[in-house]
Amino acid sequence: MSLKISQNVNLAEYTSWLVGGNADHFCLPETLEDLKEAITFAKANNFAITILGGGTNVLVSDEGIAGLTICLRRLSKIATFEKDGKLHIEALTGTAKSELLKTFLKQKLAPALFLAGLPGDVGGGVVMNAGVAEAFVPREFMDFVDWIEVMTLDLEIIRLQKNQLNIKYRHTDGWQPHIIVNVGMSWPLEIDTTILDRVREANKIRLTKQPLDMPSCGSVFKNPEGHKAAQLIDSTGLKGYRVGDAQVSLKHANFIVNLDKATAKNISDVIAHVQKTVEKEKGVKLTTEVVRLGRWI
Numbered sequence: 190m191s192l193k194i195s196q197n198v199n200l201a202e203y204t205s206w207l208v209g210g211n212a213d214h215f216c217l218p219e220t221l222e223d224l225k226e227a228i229t230f231a232k233a234n235n236f237a238i239t240i241l242g243g244g245t246n247v248l249v250s251d252e253g254i255a256g257l258t259i260c261l262r263r264l265s266k267i268a269t270f271e272k273d274g275k276l277h278i279e280a281l282t283g284t285a286k287s288e289l290l291k292t293f294l295k296q297k298l299a300p301a302l303f304l305a306g307l308p309g310d311v312g313g314g315v316v317m318n319a320g321v322a323e324a325f326v327p328r329e330f331m332d333f334v335d336w337i338e339v340m341t342l343d344l345e346i347i348r349l350q351k352n353q354l355n356i357k358y359r360h361t362d363g364w365q366p367h368i369i370v371n372v373g374m375s376w377p378l379e380i381d382t383t384i385l386d387r388v389r390e391a392n393k394i395r396l397t398k399q400p401l402d403m404p405s406c407g408s409v410f411k412n413p414e415g416h417k418a419a420q421l422i423d424s425t426g427l428k429g430y431r432v433g434d435a436q437v438s439l440k441h442a443n444f445i446v447n448l449d450k451a452t453a454k455n456i457s458d459v460i461a462h463v464q465k466t467v468e469k470e471k472g473v474k475l476t477t478e479v480v481r482l483g484r485w486i
């Protein structure tokens with residue numbers, strides 16, 4: 190086997206919150222062949238598989254993750270071609286969104302603005318249907334995705350067209366229980382000469398509105414129908430609420446920041462308190478956008 194599979198690997202450094210326990214088994218495939226080896230290893234040992242992309246929207250338990258954790262961030266490659274007045278892009282799942290941004294920016298196309306300041310990888314963008322609050326076009330990741338390819342547990346690659354997927358607010362279904370390996374995207378070649386300035390401006394706005402100097406996972410809660418989660422949290426006076434080193438950001442109420450040595454349990458406790466308080470005071474249930482991975486009771 191050429192793929193290195195390690196034991197007891199701490200996952201904190203693989204998440205943007207910098208929290209979480211150990212993966213019992215862990216690997217970083219660089220090719221589709223590596224990924225096949227990883228799946229074969231997990232199946233042979235009867236291990237559950239957990240997928241990690243950029244780790245920017247997950248809360249990994251302090252008790253770690255059983256089975257095999259496959260981190261896909263090194264499965265990264267991007268290719269482009271032009272056809273029928275469109276730029277077509279194919280990117281392996283671990284391609285950083287920042288690479289995708291550069292590709293659109295080179296051609297002065299609108300998705301560059303949407304991608305400004307959006308962390309994580311392409312595969313995570315599909316799973317979470319990452320989106321922005323601004324009225325940009327596009328404003329959700331799936332707006333420019335045409336198809337995805339998944340690897341099944343039988344090591345087959347299957348292409349799923351966009352219309353075979355169930356695309357929702359901050360989530361895409363219809364690809365499970367497989368692993369997304371490749372994403373096909375396109376956008377009309379309509380050049381916007383102001384795009385670089387607008388990307389710079391969007392980055393500046395993010396810096397003023399979001400606590401980007403502290404570990405976080407971005408917005409923790411989804412916006413409930415007809416509400417903004419940040420406003421609900423702010424208006425219940427929860428900015429600054431803290432358990433251990435996990436704190437509701439003073440800058441953006443929908444962010445929970447790791448002040449230094451927060452644990453996943455600290456963050457989970459803050460989440461529970463925010464949910465309880467907002468429901469009690471505003472009568473609105475907040476659900477998390479963030480995905481919990483690992484051993485949660």
Ligand SMILES: Cc1cc2nc3c(=O)[nH]c(=O)nc-3n(C[C@H](O)[C@H](O)[C@H](O)COP(=O)(O)OP(=O)(O)OC[C@H]3O[C@@H](n4cnc5c(N)ncnc54)[C@H](O)[C@@H]3O)c2cc1C
Nearest residue numbers: 242243244245246309310312313314316319320369406407
């Ligand atoms: C500072 C900051 C700002 C942010 N701003 C935004 C924002 O404006 N809008 C927004 O929507 N989000 C935002 N986020 C959240 C996050 O960046 C996005 O949701 C992003 O798309 C997640 O991608 P990822 O690669 O990090 O996924 P991960 O966090 O690694 O994974 C997310 C989920 O997808 C699954 N997954 C990942 N890749 C695959 C795959 N290839 N196959 C199967 N399953 C997979 C994982 O198992 C997990 O369940 C922000 C986060 C941070 C830290």
